[in-house]
Amino acid sequence: MPELTPPTTAVPLSSLLLRADLGLRQVAGPPPDEVLVYWVHTSEMADPVPYLLGGELLLTAGVHFAGGAAGAGEADGSGGSGTGSAVAGGGSGGEYLERYVARTVEAGAAALGFGLAPVHDTTPPALVAACERHGLPLLEVPPRTPFTAVARAVWQAMAEARHRELRRITEAQQGLASAAARPDPVPAVLRQLAHHLDARAVLLDPRGAELYAAGPPVSPEARAALNALAAVVRPDRPGAPASATDAVGGTRLAAYALAGGGPGEGSPVLALAAERREFREQTIAAMAAVLLSLLTGSYRGAGDERRTAALVRLLLGASPDKAVALLTEAADGAGRWTVVHARRRGADTDERAVGELAAALGTALVDAADGTLRALLPEGRGVTARPGWTLGVSEPVPAGSLPTADAQASAALRRAVAHRTALERHRSARSGFASLVAEGEARAYAVARLAPLAGSPALVDTLRAWISLHGSWDRAAVALGVHRNTVRQRIARAAALLDADLDDAEVRADLWFALRYV
Known part of the structure; x- marks a missing residue:
């Protein structure tokens, strides 16, 4: 079969033979359980090679066979390519069919389906013999079964197989996420992975020693090959790939470098071995690799001890500045920090999604x-838009100003949600005309101007969002997560308390200036 089969879910040939409504009968070739069909193609071309990708069930009524007689004569060119193909031309009917089957196998077809109507009443014996010699499954399609019915049955089987595959992936993801929350998360994740893949799952340390393992054991030869494959993806080799696959006999092997390592550093490796014909569980394995990357952070020098010490300092009454100093040391001496607020679009923020975004940041x-x-990043780490997420990013601040940065990121996220953009960054208040006024004077004016709203933070937030979105009720409601009628009621209440005409652009500008300082 060619190296590239169609990107579809394979269907066992045996599943088609079990369909009583099709009435298919296998008359030659290997057992159907060993044959996988990826596609269906109907053709009466004399040479199938230019028209197949590989893995197809090729359907033909034998129109291009000689004279429509079972197993006799030469190709008459009807429906043929007309290009002097390898199978067109002289020779006996048996020779013609021998070449046709050989070319069909060369094209990578999974099986050949022969229609008994309207040209042939029986399957040519020479065709049966050729398929048997070349190991090509040959199916008889009865006159009552149109080729479109066979194709439809394959599409239905593929859709059902895809549904089962997606359900299996979902169940595996749920199992892996639950395992990651257990007291012993690493071995629990490996057990779940081995169960869902029916594979041997091994976590190797940076030196290649086995840390944890789960699943059925493999042969010594497969174990040695798995160690060699794991060495290929270790990040101490410059340019090493993130993953690699191999096979030993009937055992499929795969290795994944866990995130965080680099040249000269040590990282664990996830290694898998499965006794099956195909290893198609890359989605499940990649999910496990992400979880294990987060769970084995101590192997990546992630500063766990410093983070723990910072937490202990806070619990024992130390000031935040002293606790953050430890985190600054863990972040290669960075003295300023950026706060990121993120919200998933159209889905819940579950543990798996949090882990993936944390790894990406x-x-x-x-x-x-x-x-x-909410995420805390040392200054210098770039933050870019992430698929499926809406982000708000603060400006870099000293450790003592992290609460301010947290408020900045929160406001930026609200603005991103309202504008339906993937990422918004904090906009400095000290720009434009605002920079012409001393900050102390501006803040004093803001406090006095907004004093009637001092006891109603919801009114302040609503007024800020509504003015920033040019008086749009709907967009302000989206940004605040409330109903548009709630926005209307709050704005009316704020206008009454401030004794202000909010339809006046000058009044809005004045209030906007004040809102930037509270």
Whole structure:
């Protein structure tokens, strides 16, 4: 079979033979359980090679066979390519069919289906013999079964197989996420992975020693090959790939370098061995690799001891500045920090999604609550848009100003949600005309101007969002997560308390200036 088969879910040939409504009968070739069909193609071309990708069930009524007689004569060219192909031309009917079957096998077809109507009443014996010699499964399609019915049956079987595959992936992801939350997460994840892949799952340390293993044991030869494959993906080799696959006999092998390592560093490797014909579980294995990358952070020098010490300092009453100093040391001496707020679009922020985003941002300092993830990054780490997420990013601040950066990131996220953009960054208040006024004077004016709203933070937030979105009720409602009628009621209440005409652009500008300082 060619190296590239169609990107579809394979269907066992035996599943088609079990369909009573099709009435298919195998008359030559290997057992159907060993044959996988990826596609269906109907053709009366004399030479099938230019028209097949590989893995097809090729259907033909034998129109191009000589004279329509079973097993006799030469190709008459009807429906043929007309290009002097390898199978067109002289020779006996047996020779013609021998060449046709050989070319069909060369094209990578999975099986040949021969229709008994309207040209042939029986399957040519020479065709049966040729398929038997070349190991090509040959099916008889009865006159009552149109080729479109066979194709439809394959599409239905493929859809059902795909549905089962997606359900299996979902169940595996749920199992892996639950395992990652156990007290012994690493061996629990490996056990779940081995169960769902029916494979041997091994976690190797940076020196190649086995840390944990689960699943059925493999042969010594497969074990040696698995160690050699794991060495290929270790990051101490410059340019090493993130993953690699191999096979030993009937055992399929795969190795994944866990994230975080680099040249000169040590990282664990996830190694898998499965006794099966195909290893198609890359999605499940990749999910496990992400989880194990997060769970084995100590092997990546992630500063766990410093983070623990910082937490202990806070619990024992130390000031935040002293606790953050430890995190600064863990972040290669960075003195300023960026806060990121993130919210998933159209889905819940579950543990798996949090882990994936944390890995993408390159930080273990994350917190997820109320559907919003908050992350702390040392200055210098670039933050870019992430698929499926909406991000708000603060400006870099000293450790003592992290609460301010947290508020900046929160406001930027609200703005990103309202504008339906993937990422928004904090906009400095000290720009434009605002920079012409001393900050102390501006803040004093803001406090006095907004004093009637001092006891109503919801009104302040609503007024800020509504003005920033040019008086749009709907967009303000989206940004605040409330109903548009709630926005209308709050704005009306704020206008009454401030005794302000909010339809006046000058009044809005004045209030916007004040809102930037509270």
